[in-house]
Amino acid sequence: MQQPAPSTSLPERARRVIPGGVNSGQRNVPGLTDLVISRAQGASFWDSDGRQYTDYHAAFGPPLLGHNDPDVAGAVAEAGRKLDLCGVGVTEGEIELAETLVELIPSMERVLLTSTGSEATFHALRVARAVTGRRLVVKFQGCYHGWHDSVSLNVISAPERVGGKDPISTGILPEVLDATLVLRFNDPDGVRAAFAEHGADIAAVIVEPVPHNVGCLLPEQEFLQTLRDECTAHGSVLVFDEVITGIRHGLAGWQGVSGIVPDLTTMGKAIANGYPVGALGGRADLMDQFSSRPGAPVFFAGTYNGHPAVVAAALATLRKLRAEPVHEHVFRLGERVRAELPGVLAPLGVPAVVTGYGSVFVTYFMDELPRTYDDLLANDTGMFVGYRRRMVDQGIFELPLNLKRSHLSYAHTDADVDRLLEATERAVREQLAAGDADADLSGASTMGGAR
Numbered sequence: 001m002q003q004p005a006p007s008t009s010l011p012e013r014a015r016r017v018i019p020g021g022v023n024s025g026q027r028n029v030p031g032l033t034d035l036v037i038s039r040a041q042g043a044s045f046w047d048s049d050g051r052q053y054t055d056y057h058a059a060f061g062p063p064l065l066g067h068n069d070p071d072v073a074g075a076v077a078e079a080g081r082k083l084d085l086c087g088v089g090v091t092e093g094e095i096e097l098a099e100t101l102v103e104l105i106p107s108m109e110r111v112l113l114t115s116t117g118s119e120a121t122f123h124a125l126r127v128a129r130a131v132t133g134r135r136l137v138v139k140f141q142g143c144y145h146g147w148h149d150s151v152s153l154n155v156i157s158a159p160e161r162v163g164g165k166d167p168i169s170t171g172i173l174p175e176v177l178d179a180t181l182v183l184r185f186n187d188p189d190g191v192r193a194a195f196a197e198h199g200a201d202i203a204a205v206i207v208e209p210v211p212h213n214v215g216c217l218l219p220e221q222e223f224l225q226t227l228r229d230e231c232t233a234h235g236s237v238l239v240f241d242e243v244i245t246g247i248r249h250g251l252a253g254w255q256g257v258s259g260i261v262p263d264l265t266t267m268g269k270a271i272a273n274g275y276p277v278g279a280l281g282g283r284a285d286l287m288d289q290f291s292s293r294p295g296a297p298v299f300f301a302g303t304y305n306g307h308p309a310v311v312a313a314a315l316a317t318l319r320k321l322r323a324e325p326v327h328e329h330v331f332r333l334g335e336r337v338r339a340e341l342p343g344v345l346a347p348l349g350v351p352a353v354v355t356g357y358g359s360v361f362v363t364y365f366m367d368e369l370p371r372t373y374d375d376l377l378a379n380d381t382g383m384f385v386g387y388r389r390r391m392v393d394q395g396i397f398e399l400p401l402n403l404k405r406s407h408l409s410y411a412h413t414d415a416d417v418d419r420l421l422e423a424t425e426r427a428v429r430e431q432l433a434a435g436d437a438d439a440d441l442s443g444a445s446t447m448g449g450a451r
Contacts, residue, residue, distance in 0.1 A: 010036045010048055026060070029401060030443040031389050040067035042411035045397075053397040054416055056406040061212075062274040064248050064330070064359070065320060066411025072273045075316035076309050083308045093311040100318055101281055104251045107240070107265045108281030112292060113306045117243035117268030118146025120278040121206065123300060124264045125150055127289050128204035128237035130298045136198055138205040140185040142373035144213035144447060145206055145241050145266075149173070154182045155213055155447040156403055159377050167450045185211055186219060186371045188226035199234035206239040209254035213244075213447070214376055214403045215362035216355050224260045231263070237286065243268040243278070248407075249358045251321060275313035276304075326410045330359035333408045336417050337361045344425045350383065350432060359408040363424075376403060383431055385444045390427035396420060402445040 011034040014021035020028045029035075036048035043066055046052050055067070065072065083091065098111040114120045125137055137150055141162060145151040149172045157166040165177050181198065183190050185207075195202065205227055211217040231238040240262040246253040247270040255261055264282035271277055281287065290300040320326065338354050338361050345352040351367045364370065365380035381402045388400035396419065398406045 009034070026401075026446060028443075029399065030440070031400065032392070042066045042068075043409060043413070043416055051395065053392070053395050054412075054419065055397050056408070056420070057397050057399040057404075058407040058409060059274060060269070061244050061248060061360075061405075061407050062269045062272070063409055064270040064407075065273045065317060065326065066409040067274070069273055069317075069320070069411075071320055072275075072313050072316045075312040076275070079308045079312035085304065085307055087303055091306065091308055091311065093308060093315060094306040097306075097311050097314050097318075100315070101267070101279060104318075105242075105246070105253055105265055105267070105281060106255050107261050107263065107283070109284040110287035111279055111281035112287065112290060112300060113311070114268075114278035114280060114302055115276050115304045115307075115310075116146070117241075117266060117278045118148060119302065120243070120266035120268065120280040121145040121151065121239070121241055122148045123280050123290070123298075124237075124239045124266055124282075125204055125206065127286055127298045128239065128264070131286060131289055132203045132235065132237065134201050134203035134236075135179050136181055136202045137179065138181045138183060138191075138194060138202055140183050140207055140211070142185055142211045142214040142217060142376070143206075143208040143241070145208070149176045150180055151206065153177060153180060156445055157373070157448040158445075161449065162374065162377070166448050168447045170450050184372050184374065185217055186223045188220075188223050191223070191226050191230055195230040195234055195236075199230070199236070202234060202236045204237040204239055205231055206241055208241050208244065209258065209260075210245050210249070210357060211373075212360065212405050214373060215364065215405050216357060216360055217370060217372065217376075218355065218357065219254075219258070220371070221258065221260075224258055228260050228262070237264060238262040239264045239266065241266050247271055247318075247321065248360070250327065251318075271317065272310050272314035273317040275310040277307075277310040277314055324410075327358070329410055330408045330412070333412055333414070333417055334359045334361055336414070337408070337420065340417075340421055341424060344421050345428060348425070348428055348432060350428060351380070356405070360405050361408070362403075362405045379403065381441055381444065383428070385441060386431040386434070387424070387427040390430050391423050394423045394427065396423040400444070402441075 022028050038048045039046040044052050045055050101111045102108045141154045144155045153167045242253040246267040250256050268278040289296050289298045292300050341354045352365050353369050354363050365383040366378040370376050385400050388398045
């Protein structure tokens with residue numbers, strides 16, 4: 001193999017052998033295409049030039065404890081000293097993790113582990129179609145449930161594509177897209193109308209109980225209760241995609257917050273503090289349809305499911321979350337950010353609202369708090385992306401892509417919040433001064449518009 005020339009930079013080497021130079025489309029961020037991460041610890045990461053960034057992106061949310069938590073890392077190292085992947089039977093750790101999730105999550109009577117949240121949502125919809133014998137799936141504009149075809153549409157859509165089919169990728173069969181109904185979030189009347197027309201053919205409703213892939217749309221209780229009522233009345237399967245909300249917003253997930261119990265729940269992200277694990281759990285009669293139980297008809301497999309390293313990470317994460325005041329800490333810091341940022345922004349004369357829940361926060365540049373994705377179309381994308389690009393220059397990292405949320409971890413401190421507030425004021429002021437002179441937004445909105 002030909003070795004790269006000594007003068008070739010790491011980003012150039014990456015782009016030669018990795019399409020686009022990154023291993024996920026969500027990592028190719030305008031203005032950061034030469035970013036190479038060399039180290040992460042606590043509330044920070046460092047690039048290959050040695051620059052430190054206080055991290056509020058947090059890999060879209062997994063490291064609730066902070067990067068490279070020593071207790072989690074220690075548990076993974078210990079597991080590796082005595083066990084690796086054997087691909088047969090079950091380990092004691094898998095049993096303990098499943099028992100823990102059944103204890104914590106109200107909807108879970110049985111649990112299967114996956115490697116990603118996308119796999120978990122894929123299997124949830126497959127089993128729903130299998131047990132109901134129905135064709136249609138309902139999802140909501142602004143919600144993201146992974147890369148698979150049934151749900152790869154209508155996430156961050158341009159205004160002209162809201163209300164129609166807006167796939168995030170080419171290569172999806174039209175008949176697959178046609179089998180997905182897209183409704184408005186927080187619109188109980190729309191849900192009732194869809195069930196009145198299509199209820200006999202709706203296999204499942206899948207929803208992020210808080211649509212965090214567009215920042216934070218807080219759900220109205222009537223909306224979630226309507227989902228539960230309509231699915232129950234029509235024999236459809238209600239799936240809560242708690243890949244983001246689960247664990248981060250509380251050990252019982254959003255179903256613990258809302259009291260609305262779905263039939264199936266998908267999880268990932270914060271379960272293992274950044275190690276690649278997902279989970280699907282729910283009613284025993286549904287879960288028992290998977291072929292992990294001999295003779296059951298719904299195929300389920302995955303060589304890396306229940307890998308000892310990620311199981312050890314998950315167990316260590318959940319133990320720490322139960323033993324230490326993690327949620328109290330991150331919720332307090334989150335409340336500080338949401339309470340104090342408006343006072344920082346108000347004197348600047350820029351329309352802005354700050355929302356979120358627990359450890360999640362997001363500033364939208366608009367006049368009123370949004371209820372639905374339609375409301376988010378009023379967000380000033382130039383300001384949203386522009387001020388975040390300027391924050392990066394100050395060593396504060398909030399992902400500079402449109403509508404993306406930010407996260408606090410157990411490793412963040414009040415001093416970090418102080419610096420965040422100061423940097424936000426400075427970055428917004430600079431962006432206001434620059435105006436349209438710094439308005440290149442190509443690539444700043446992702447997850448929509450494929451034709």
